[in-house]
Amino acid sequence: MELLFALGLIAIKIALLIAMLLLLPLPLTWLERKLAGHMQQRMGPMRVGWHGLLQPVADGIKLLTKEDHIPAEADRFLFKLAPILALAPPFVVFVAIPFGETVSVLNAEITLYVSNLNVALLFVFAVIGLEVYGVIFGGWAANSKYAVLGSLRTCAQMISYEIPMGFAVVGVVMLAQSMSLVDIVRAQSDVWNIVYQPVGFLVFFVAGLAEAQRIPFDLAEAEGDLGAGFHTEYSGIRFAFFMVSEYVIVLLVSVLSVILFFGGWNGVLIPLPPLLWFALKVAFFIYVFMWFRFTLPRYRYDQLMAIGWKVLLPLSMANIIVTGIVFS
Amino acid sequence: MSRVQDRLGTWIGWALFADLASAFTLTFGYMFSRPVTMQYPDKEKWLPYSRYRGHHFLKRDEEGEIKCVACELCARICPCDCIEVVPYEDENGKRHPAKFEIDTARCLFCGLCEDACPADAIALGQQYEFSSFSSRDLVIGRDDLLGKPGKAMTGGGVVTARLNTEEDVLVETSEPHGYNWWRNIRRT
Ligand code: SF4
Ligand code: SF4
Numbered sequence A: 001m002e003l004l005f006a007l008g009l010i011a012i013k014i015a016l017l018i019a020m021l022l023l024l025p026l027p028l029t030w031l032e033r034k035l036a037g038h039m040q041q042r043m044g045p046m047r048v049g050w051h052g053l054l055q056p057v058a059d060g061i062k063l064l065t066k067e068d069h070i071p072a073e074a075d076r077f078l079f080k081l082a083p084i085l086a087l088a089p090p091f092v093v094f095v096a097i098p099f100g101e102t103v104s105v106l107n108a109e110i111t112l113y114v115s116n117l118n119v120a121l122l123f124v125f126a127v128i129g130l131e132v133y134g135v136i137f138g139g140w141a142a143n144s145k146y147a148v149l150g151s152l153r154t155c156a157q158m159i160s161y162e163i164p165m166g167f168a169v170v171g172v173v174m175l176a177q178s179m180s181l182v183d184i185v186r187a188q189s190d191v192w193n194i195v196y197q198p199v200g201f202l203v204f205f206v207a208g209l210a211e212a213q214r215i216p217f218d219l220a221e222a223e224g225d226l227g228a229g230f231h232t233e234y235s236g237i238r239f240a241f242f243m244v245s246e247y248v249i250v251l252l253v254s255v256l257s258v259i260l261f262f263g264g265w266n267g268v269l270i271p272l273p274p275l276l277w278f279a280l281k282v283a284f285f286i287y288v289f290m291w292f293r294f295t296l297p298r299y300r301y302d303q304l305m306a307i308g309w310k311v312l313l314p315l316s317m318a319n320i321i322v323t324g325i326v327f328s
Numbered sequence B: 001m002s003r004v005q006d007r008l009g010t011w012i013g014w015a016l017f018a019d020l021a022s023a024f025t026l027t028f029g030y031m032f033s034r035p036v037t038m039q040y041p042d043k044e045k046w047l048p049y050s051r052y053r054g055h056h057f058l059k060r061d062e063e064g065e066i067k068c069v070a071c072e073l074c075a076r077i078c079p080c081d082c083i084e085v086v087p088y089e090d091e092n093g094k095r096h097p098a099k100f101e102i103d104t105a106r107c108l109f110c111g112l113c114e115d116a117c118p119a120d121a122i123a124l125g126q127q128y129e130f131s132s133f134s135s136r137d138l139v140i141g142r143d144d145l146l147g148k149p150g151k152a153m154t155g156g157g158v159v160t161a162r163l164n165t166e167e168d169v170l171v172e173t174s175e176p177h178g179y180n181w182w183r184n185i186r187r188t
Helices: A002-023 A025-039 A055-065 A076-096 A120-129 A131-141 A145-168 A170-176 A181-187 A198-211 A236-261 A274-293 A301-327 B002-015 B018-031 B073-077 B112-116 B142-147
Strands: A103-105 A108-110 B044-047 B056-058 B083-089 B095-103 B122-124 B157-160 B162-164 B170-172
Touching: A002 A025, A002 A076, A002 A236, A025 A055, A025 A236, A025 A274, A025 B018, A055 A236, A076 A120, A076 A131, A076 A236, A120 A131, A120 A145, A120 A181, A120 A236, A131 A145, A131 A236, A145 A170, A145 A198, A145 A301, A170 A181, A170 A301, A181 A236, A198 A236, A198 A301, A236 A274, A274 B018, B002 B018, B056 B142, B073 B083, B073 B112, B095 B142, B112 B122
Parallel strands: none
Antiparallel strands: A103 A108, B044 B157, B056 B122, B083 B095, B162 B170
């Protein structure tokens, strides 16, 4: 009975998580287009629903009813596999992400995470690294020069930025003496990590921008010079998979920034429910992502590589050394 | 020396992310400025300035008689050769156009016909929404020209409008004055 209850709880949590992650991209696309519009003195979507609120639904219907086109020369199996490979890892990662401490519902203590892995951070980075397969296969299988070039760029970018990203969080692990994300947040109940780890955060966030392939590091889909990068040939629902995966990664990087550097669900000054604090912080980071997008131009490819290897990597290593010396 | 200082200043600025900060404040400021979008055609539309050269119209005099004396000067001066006038003489011995056609598909809205007219009979008015699926519909006859809207009186503004798709697609408005669209343009 106990076991059954626990299993049922996990199933419910996973269902909720998946529903949330699948639905969140809808308001996020709306928000992004609204912000883009207003930053350029336009209005953004206005016609479907109140201030275009139903626009994402209309877009979803459009994508679902569009022809699902597979190029004649494409590798059909890989072509169909790639969107799923791109979509799955960001979803899997959220298994290890805590959203808060336990809450009691109907006299039952319910934890706000699916599992509290003791190597959660390692798990997150390992699984997120798998996303690159979707990109490689997608670009390769489509048999198009834009797609191949885009996927090559993306792979190089993701692999080289994963290294500084991984090093940047080592400082956090050293401070918390744990790799469990719950413990890391608990360790920040007094002082947020951003105070001790400003450089670590900087490196993490820049690398996160590159991971999520957002401007200024969106070379993968550089609309101007590559069509749309590795998903040039995708249409309909498969294209939607890539879009959803992109937004989930944006969400993931925001959530990780909050958990690792901004105290997770620990609030300051104003006593709000922890979950609300968490959501507010994540929302702020998502806004920052979009703000970046409509402010900065795109980097050139060699600049991207130079930033990754010559600036971020040394910075993150220096951060580890300094953290080790100061806090040991 | 000053170049070295400039360099130094640039480097210090970069180290403190001054360039990024100014960029972000700029876009943040823009986010809260008024959008310049004109929601044509179902919410707003543009009222042209009084000097605007839109669709032609023919004027009548005080008695309600058509002013045009069918001198064909406008047809002569028209660089596109798009006016066709056929005169007739009424019972009082006055010349009037029996046929007056303007092919607005060819017209370049130069306004020369307006300038040339000795009787101040033709002018270019306010209307600018007269696209059509057939170029034949763009040849406008005398009676239609007499009914076209005249010069804009107020000039330059955005008014609320609504789209009437009942029979003909029309952008209707009843507002004579609009707000000055230029006030929304942010100059930094
Ligand atoms: S506006 Fe110019 S082109 Fe048009 S009818 Fe008059 S003279 Fe001809
Ligand atoms: S509109 Fe004026 S210029 Fe043209 S025929 Fe009539 S009177 Fe002459």
